[in-house]
Amino acid sequence: MKFIVTTTRKPDAAQENFAAQISARLDSKFVRREDFSFDALKKIHDAENILLVKKNSLSVMTSEGELFFHPNTAHLRLKNLREGRPDRLIDALKISAGSKVLDCTLGLGSDAIVESFVVGAEGKIVALEKNPLIFEVVGHGLKNFSEDSPHILEAMRRVKIFNVDCEKFLASCADNSFDAVYFDPMFRRPIQKSSGLNAIRPLADDRPLTEKIIAEAVRVAKFRVVLKEHSGSEEFARLGFKILDGGKYSSVSFGAIDKVYRLL
Ligand SMILES: C[S@@+](CC[C@H](N)C(=O)[O-])C[C@H]1O[C@@H](n2cnc3c(N)ncnc32)[C@H](O)[C@@H]1O
The missing domain is CATH 3.40.50.150 (Vaccinia Virus protein VP39)
Known part of the structure; x- marks a missing residue:
C-alpha cells in the first residue's frame, strides 16, 4: 500500500514540521501540497492513499472517501x-x-x-x-x-x-x-x-x-x-x-x- 504525506493548502510551519516527522517515522514521502488536488498528487506520486496533516487533526484520503477521527x-x-x-x-x-x-x-x-x-x-x-x-x-x-x-x-x-x-x-x-x-x-x-x-x-x-x-x-x-x-x-x-x-x-x-x- 503506497501512500504519501501532505498538508492542507497554505499550511503553517507546525503542520509542515509534523508532516515531515510523520513521513520519516512511517518511512514514506512528504510532498508539499502547493495547489495540487488529491487526485493529481496520487497520480504524480503513484500513491493509493494520502495521509493529510490538517491544522488540528489527521485524515487519510482513500479511494472510498476521507477517513478521519470522530467520537x-x-x-x-x-x-x-x-x-x-x-x-x-x-x-x-x-x-x-x-x-x-x-x-x-x-x-x-x-x-x-x-x-x-x-x-x-x-x-x-x-x-x-x-x-x-x-x-x-x-x-x-x-x-x-x-x-x-x-x-x-x-x-x-x-x-x-x-x-x-x-x-x-x-x-x-x-x-x-x-x-x-x-x-x-x-x-x-x-x-x-x-x-x-x-x-x-x-x-x-x-x-x-x-x-x-x-x-x-x-x-x-x-x-x-x-x-x-x-x-x-x-x-x-x-x-x-x-x-x-x-x-x-x-x-x-x-x-x-x-x-x-x-x-x-
Ligand atoms: C471493524 S474495524 C473495528 C471497529 C472498532 N471496533 C470501532 O469501534 O471503531 C476492524 C479493525 O481491526 C483492524 N484489524 C483487523 N485485523 C487485525 C489484526 N489481526 N490485528 C490488529 N488489527 C486488526 C482493521 O485494520 C480494522 O481497523
Missing part, C-alpha cells in the same frame, strides 16, 4: 450509559469499573472509548491496530480531539494503543492478563449501509480470524473472549463462540467464549 457513535453510547441504558458490547464483555480489556481491533476507536468510559481510571484498555494509517489517524484523535465533554475526552485519553498485529501482541501477553479480550474484525459479509466504515475498508486488515488467534485470546483472557460479527455469520460456529441473546432485530451479533474454572 460520534461513542458519544451517543456514553450518553445512553450515563442515563442508565445498557450497551450491548459492555454487556457482552461483562466489564465494569476497574476491568482490564484487550481490544484487538481498534478501527475508529468507538468501542475502545466506550470500554474505557466503563472501566474508568482504575481500569485499563489496550487497543491494537494493524494498519499504520488507521493507527495514526485514530491515535492522533484519541490524544488530541478536544471538542467534547470531559468524561468522553478522559475516556479517549486513557486508551493505550499499539500499531501491531493482534496475533503478535497476544503471543507476548501472560496468561489471564486481561479480564476480557474483544474482536471486531471486518465482517466476512460487509454491511454496506455501515457508511461510517466505508473509508476504513481500503485500509483495514480484512483477513479472517484464525483458531490459533482465538486460542491465544482464551489463554490471555481471565473470564471472557467476545466476537462481534454480522448476524447469522458462520464465524461464530467456526471459531467456537456461543451467540449471545439480545439485539434480535439487529444486523450485528455478539458471541462469547467463557473461561471455565473448576472449583478445587
Whole structure:
C-alpha cells in the first residue's frame, strides 16, 4: 500500500514540521501540497492513499472517501450509559469499573472509548491496530480531539494503543492478563449501509480470524473472549463462540467464549 504525506493548502510551519516527522517515522514521502488536488498528487506520486496533516487533526484520503477521527457513535453510547441504558458490547464483555480489556481491533476507536468510559481510571484498555494509517489517524484523535465533554475526552485519553498485529501482541501477553479480550474484525459479509466504515475498508486488515488467534485470546483472557460479527455469520460456529441473546432485530451479533474454572 503506497501512500504519501501532505498538508492542507497554505499550511503553517507546525503542520509542515509534523508532516515531515510523520513521513520519516512511517518511512514514506512528504510532498508539499502547493495547489495540487488529491487526485493529481496520487497520480504524480503513484500513491493509493494520502495521509493529510490538517491544522488540528489527521485524515487519510482513500479511494472510498476521507477517513478521519470522530467520537460520534461513542458519544451517543456514553450518553445512553450515563442515563442508565445498557450497551450491548459492555454487556457482552461483562466489564465494569476497574476491568482490564484487550481490544484487538481498534478501527475508529468507538468501542475502545466506550470500554474505557466503563472501566474508568482504575481500569485499563489496550487497543491494537494493524494498519499504520488507521493507527495514526485514530491515535492522533484519541490524544488530541478536544471538542467534547470531559468524561468522553478522559475516556479517549486513557486508551493505550499499539500499531501491531493482534496475533503478535497476544503471543507476548501472560496468561489471564486481561479480564476480557474483544474482536471486531471486518465482517466476512460487509454491511454496506455501515457508511461510517466505508473509508476504513481500503485500509483495514480484512483477513479472517484464525483458531490459533482465538486460542491465544482464551489463554490471555481471565473470564471472557467476545466476537462481534454480522448476524447469522458462520464465524461464530467456526471459531467456537456461543451467540449471545439480545439485539434480535439487529444486523450485528455478539458471541462469547467463557473461561471455565473448576472449583478445587
Ligand atoms: C471493524 S474495524 C473495528 C471497529 C472498532 N471496533 C470501532 O469501534 O471503531 C476492524 C479493525 O481491526 C483492524 N484489524 C483487523 N485485523 C487485525 C489484526 N489481526 N490485528 C490488529 N488489527 C486488526 C482493521 O485494520 C480494522 O481497523
